[in-house]
Amino acid sequence: xxxxxxxxxxxxxxxxxxxxxxxxxxxxxxxxxxxxxxxxxxxxxxxxxxxxxxxxxxxxxxxxxxxxxxxxxxxxxxxxxxxxxxxxxxxxxxxxxxxxxxxxxxxxxxxxxxxxxxxxxxxxxxxxxxxxxxxxxxxxxxxxxxxxxxxxxxxxxxxxxxxxxxxxxxxxxxxxxxxxxxxxxxxxxxxxxxxxxxxxxxxxxxxxxxxxxxxxxxxxxxxxxxxxxxxxxxxxxxxxxxxxxxxxxxxxxx
Numbered sequence: 001x002x003x004x005x006x007x008x009x010x011x012x013x014x015x016x017x018x019x020x021x022x023x024x025x026x027x028x029x030x031x032x033x034x035x036x037x038x039x040x041x042x043x044x045x046x047x048x049x050x051x052x053x054x055x056x057x058x059x060x061x062x063x064x065x066x067x068x069x070x071x072x073x074x075x076x077x078x079x080x081x082x083x084x085x086x087x088x089x090x091x092x093x094x095x096x097x098x099x100x101x102x103x104x105x106x107x108x109x110x111x112x113x114x115x116x117x118x119x120x121x122x123x124x125x126x127x128x129x130x131x132x133x134x135x136x137x138x139x140x141x142x143x144x145x146x147x148x149x150x151x152x153x154x155x156x157x158x159x160x161x162x163x164x165x166x167x168x169x170x171x172x173x174x175x176x177x178x179x180x181x182x183x184x185x186x187x188x189x190x191x192x193x194x195x196x197x198x199x200x201x202x203x204x205x206x207x208x209x210x211x212x213x214x215x216x217x218x219x220x221x222x223x224x225x226x227x228x229x230x231x232x233x234x235x236x237x238x239x240x241x242x243x244x245x246x247x248x249x250x251x252x253x254x
Contacts, residue, residue: 019165023172026050031176043176044073047148050169053162054150055130058083059138059173060094061146069094069146072177078128083149084236085124088227092121093135094147101144103167105134108155124234131155136170138177145177207241214252225251 030046031039040059047057058074060083069087074080086092096104106114109122109131125133132152138145148170158166204226211222229251230240243249 016164016168020168020171023050023165023168027172027176040073043173044075047169047173048075051150051162051166053152053158054134054166055153057148057150059146059148059177060087061138061177062098062144069098072146078130079149079151081128081236082125082130082133082151083147084238086121088230088235088237089120089124090227091118092125093118093133094149097135097137097147098144101137101139103134103136103163105132105158107132107157109133110155125151129153134158134166136166138170138174140174140178145174148173203241203245204237207244210244211251214250 026049027043027046030049031042034042044057044059047059051057056075056079058079059072060069061072062069069083071080071083074083083094086094093104093106106118106122108114109118109125115122130151130153132155134150134152136148136150138147148166150166204223207226208219208222211217211225212219215222215225217225226240226244227237229235229249230237233240240249244251
C-alpha cells in the first residue's frame with residue numbers, strides 16, 4: 001500500500017511538472033517576437049487559452065502599496081472593471097489575496113457567505129454579470145507583486161484540475177511579470193511594458209494631490225474621498241481621477 005502511495009505521489013508530481021512545462025512553453029510562445037508594449041496583452045491572450053474554464057481574467061500589479069493596484073491586462077471589459085472596482089471599494093478577493101498571499105475564492109457572489117464577506121464588491125460584481133471570482137497572488141519571496149483574477153458568469157466551486165492549472169498559470173505569470181519589470185526602457189526612455197498601467201496610477205496620484213490642495217486634507221483622506229465619489233457614481237477610481245484632472249469634477253462642490 002505504501003509503495004502504491006509513493007508511486008501515485010510520483011505520478012502526480014510528474015503530471016504537475018509536465019503541466020508546468022506546457023504552461024511555460026505556451027506563455028513563451030504567446031509573447032515571442034512581440035514588441036515590449038504588446039507583451040502584456042499577449043500574456044493575457046495566452047492565459048485565456050490556458051484557462052478555458054473561466055469566463056475572463058485580468059492581471060493586476062501593485063504600486064507602492066496594495067491600495068494602488070492597476071490592471072496590467074484584461075481579457076475583456078468585465079474583467080478589467082472587476083479588478084478596478086476592488087481597488088475603488090477597498091474590498092474583494094484580490095485585496096484579500098494580496099493581504100494573505102494566498103488564493104482567495106468566492107464561488108457564489110449572489111449569496112452568503114461570499115456576499116456577506118464583501119457586500120459592496122458582490123453587489124457591483126453581480127450587476128456586471130459576474131457570479132464567481134477567484135484571485136491568486138503573484139507572489140515573490142517576501143511580497144506580493146499583484147494578482148491573477150479570474151471570474152465566471154455562473155456560480156460554482158473549482159475542480160481540483162482547474163485549481164491546479166490556475167495556480168501553475170499564476171506561478172508562470174509571476175515569473176513573466178518579474179521579467180517584464182526588469183525590461184530595458186525603449187530608446188525614448190519610456191518603460192514600455194507598464195506604460196499604460198503607470199499612466200493610470202499616476203492619474204490617481206495626481207488627482208489625489210489636487211484634492212489635498214483643494215480641501216486641505218491628508219493624502220489618505222484625499223484618496224478615500226476620491227474612492228467615495230467613484231463608488232457613489234458607479235465609476236472606477238481611474239475614471240474619477242481623470243475627471244478631477246481635466247476639471248470636469250470638483251470635490252469642493254460636495
